[in-house]
Amino acid sequence: MDNGTINSPLKKGYIMIRESYQREGETYADLSEYCQEDMFIYSRLKECFLYEYNGSPCRLFEVEVIDEIEKDSDSRKDRYYTNKVRIIHEIPRERLLNELNVGLNCNGFLNSGDDNIGDSNSGYGNLGSKNSGSFNIGEKNAGSFNSGNNNVGEGNVGHFNSGEHNQGNNNAGCYNNGDFNAGDFNAGNYNSGSFCTGETPFMLFNQPSPITREEWMNSDARNILMLMPKKSTKWNNDIGCAEKEYQQSPAFGMNDGNNEISVPSYDKFPRQEWWDKLPEEKKQIIYDIPGFDIEIFEQCTGILVSGND
Numbered sequence: 408m409d410n411g412t413i414n415s416p417l418k419k420g421y422i423m424i425r426e427s428y429q430r431e432g433e434t435y436a437d438l439s440e441y442c443q444e445d446m447f448i449y450s451r452l453k454e455c456f457l458y459e460y461n462g463s464p465c466r467l468f469e470v471e472v473i474d475e476i477e478k479d480s481d482s483r484k485d486r487y488y489t490n491k492v493r494i495i496h497e498i499p500r501e502r503l504l505n506e507l508n509v510g511l512n513c514n515g516f517l518n519s520g521d522d523n524i525g526d527s528n529s530g531y532g533n534l535g536s537k538n539s540g541s542f543n544i545g546e547k548n549a550g551s552f553n554s555g556n557n558n559v560g561e562g563n564v565g566h567f568n569s570g571e572h573n574q575g576n577n578n579a580g581c582y583n584n585g586d587f588n589a590g591d592f593n594a595g596n597y598n599s600g601s602f603c604t605g606e607t608p609f610m611l612f613n614q615p616s617p618i619t620r621e622e623w624m625n626s627d628a629r630n631i632l633m634l635m636p637k638k639s640t641k642w643n644n645d646i647g648c649a650e651k652e653y654q655q656s657p658a659f660g661m662n663d664g665n666n667e668i669s670v671p672s673y674d675k676f677p678r679q680e681w682w683d684k685l686p687e688e689k690k691q692i693i694y695d696i697p698g699f700d701i702e703i704f705e706q707c708t709g710i711l712v713s714g715n716d
Contacts, residue, residue, distance in 0.1 A: 419471050420448040421455040426464040442491045450485045456507055467498040612698040628696050631689050636677040682710045
């Protein structure tokens with residue numbers, strides 16, 4: 408703390424001490440004073456827990472300020488800095504459960520739903536944290552009855568499924584036993600149809616690929632192309648109005664004079680410029696992609712390639 412510290416009306420507050428900060432042989436029940444440079448102290452218990460808790464073992468204490476204190480000017484929170492406090496008492500777990508949960512019968516904190524074992528659940532009956540759905544075993548599920556994490560659908564055994572009743576990961580379809588399926592009732596991976604077994608053949612430039620999906624994912628060509636600029640969203644229309652105004656006009660979607668459907672014009676120069684400056688040896692790696700097709704490459708990337716440069 409600097410010499411500009413001023414007196415504060417805050418005489419008592421709350422601090423969190425993580426077990427990693429506990430000194431060897433130290434017993435908080437017998438500890439009258441606690442010193443730590445620039446420790447945070449809050450005027451409200453819930454705010455202290457909300458902004459300091461990170462899931463690691465910790466304890467909360469009500470304390471009395473006995474040193475200089477200053478307001479945290481860089482934060483909109485009701486937070487202060489101080490170096491030394493006198494511990495009044497440790498906050499019992501029962502009080503934390505009662506004050507920090509809106510929901511009932513929770514064994515965790517910051518739950519708005521009921522019967523959760525974990526933290527920050529808005530759903531009900533979850534064994535895990537940050538679930539907005541209900542009856543999940545896992546974390547961050549928006550759906551319900553999932554055993555896994557980050558599922559939007561319901562009844563999945565796995566992670567990141569937007570479909571339902573899948574046994575696997577990253578499925579957009581339903582009732583799949585495998586990963587990355589967009590269709591339904593598949594026993595395999597990467598299937599866009601339904602009732603498929605195994606894995607859909609990997610395609611490159613609209614043709615069956617002689618290399619596997621895994622080989623492509625680990626290829627030098629893919630690593631190079633992943634560094635290209637993202638598609639530009641810079642509006643580059645020359646008719647003198649903003650993009651939103653153009654889209655709301657009767658002429659949107661039609662070219663003047665010939666009534667052909669038009670595509671909104673965006674600036675593609677950053678990606679083309681990136682390609683033009685790419686070293687020849689790296690361009691050659693791209694050209695060596697099996698089945699490389701100049702027209703398809705331009706259609707998909709917006710990069711104009713002239714006869715392998």
